[in-house]
Amino acid sequence: MITSDLEVKVKFLHGFSHRTRIQILEAIKHNEKTVSEIIQTVNASQSNISQHLACLKGCGMVVGRQEGKYIYYSLRNQKVRDLLTMFDEVLEEVEEEVACCKKEVE
Amino acid sequence: MITSDLEVKVKFLHGFSHRTRIQILEAIKHNEKTVSEIIQTVNASQSNISQHLACLKGCGMVVGRQEGKYIYYSLRNQKVRDLLTMFDEVLEEVEEEVACCKKEVE
DNA sequence: CACACATATTCGTTATTGCTAATATGATGA
DNA sequence: TCATCATATTAGCAATAACGAATATGTGTG
Numbered sequence: 001m002i003t004s005d006l007e008v009k010v011k012f013l014h015g016f017s018h019r020t021r022i023q024i025l026e027a028i029k030h031n032e033k034t035v036s037e038i039i040q041t042v043n044a045s046q047s048n049i050s051q052h053l054a055c056l057k058g059c060g061m062v063v064g065r066q067e068g069k070y071i072y073y074s075l076r077n078q079k080v081r082d083l084l085t086m087f088d089e090v091l092e093e094v095e096e097e098v099a100c101c102k103k104e105v106e
Numbered sequence: 107m108i109t110s111d112l113e114v115k116v117k118f119l120h121g122f123s124h125r126t127r128i129q130i131l132e133a134i135k136h137n138e139k140t141v142s143e144i145i146q147t148v149n150a151s152q153s154n155i156s157q158h159l160a161c162l163k164g165c166g167m168v169v170g171r172q173e174g175k176y177i178y179y180s181l182r183n184q185k186v187r188d189l190l191t192m193f194d195e196v197l198e199e200v201e202e203e204v205a206c207c208k209k210e211v212e
Numbered sequence: 213c214a215c216a217c218a219t220a221t222t223c224g225t226t227a228t229t230g231c232t233a234a235t236a237t238g239a240t241g242a
Numbered sequence: 243t244c245a246t247c248a249t250a251t252t253a254g255c256a257a258t259a260a261c262g263a264a265t266a267t268g269t270g271t272g
Contacts, residue, residue: 010125012204017123019116060200069239069248079196090185094166098118156220175218175269
């Protein structure tokens with residue numbers, strides 16, 4: 001039961017491993033956005049956002065649909081949305097200790 | 107409500123961004139283990155595992171408790187465990203598309 | 213205290229990832 | 243078809259992260 005291959009998991013989770021990608025996911029958490037809108041929201045270069053979107057798409061986290069000259073991106077499904085919500089919940093409880101890697105001193 | 111700071115989230119999620127760290131989390135998902143046991147399970151060098159454990163600790167994902175000359179590591183709390191379970195659930199649904207970043211060709 | 217064992221830390225090197233700039237593709241509409 | 247706008251891709255350089263080897267710290271025991 002539920003024993004997904006490690007490699008797949010690694011690839012999937014890679015989607016969460018960059019500030020900009022997390023911002024993109026947050027940006028489209030509740031409603032789809034065009035690339036242009038994402039660029040504005042996240043405030044990064046077109047090329048940069050496009051590359052991160054490619055990554056997120058490859059990770060299976062987001063999907064894009066074309067409509068006219070725009071491409072709308074959104075989370076792949078409700079589970080991914082739940083996952084994002086869960087992060088927030090866990091963080092509520094952990095926030096303090098999160099100093100991450102190197103130097104958790106003060 | 108539930109609006110954890112982006113920086114904190116980035117740091118926390120960084121914990122999931124490496125194969126070895128994911129393996130460690132899986133290894134201690136259901137019961138605590140000593141560093142030595144983790145080293146054997148994951149099959150990496152002592153130094154390497156120790157560094158990743160420091161990272162995971164800094165990310166707020168795991169905690170360690172000393173008992174005699176051993177240190178037992180375990181997931182910080184039930185929420186983190188739920189998160190890991192959720193990953194598996196999401197992966198069940200996404201598995202196929204997950205080719206991640208660069209080249210989702212075959 | 214000296215020794216053995218468990219774990220942590222540091223340092224220098226290598227590998228991976230991200231970024232920018234330039235260019236390419238693809239769709240729309242005059 | 244040509245011009246324009248939206249997005250994707252490539253290439254080369256810059257920034258980060260990971261690793262192994264060596265060393266340090268800490269704990270129990272004779």
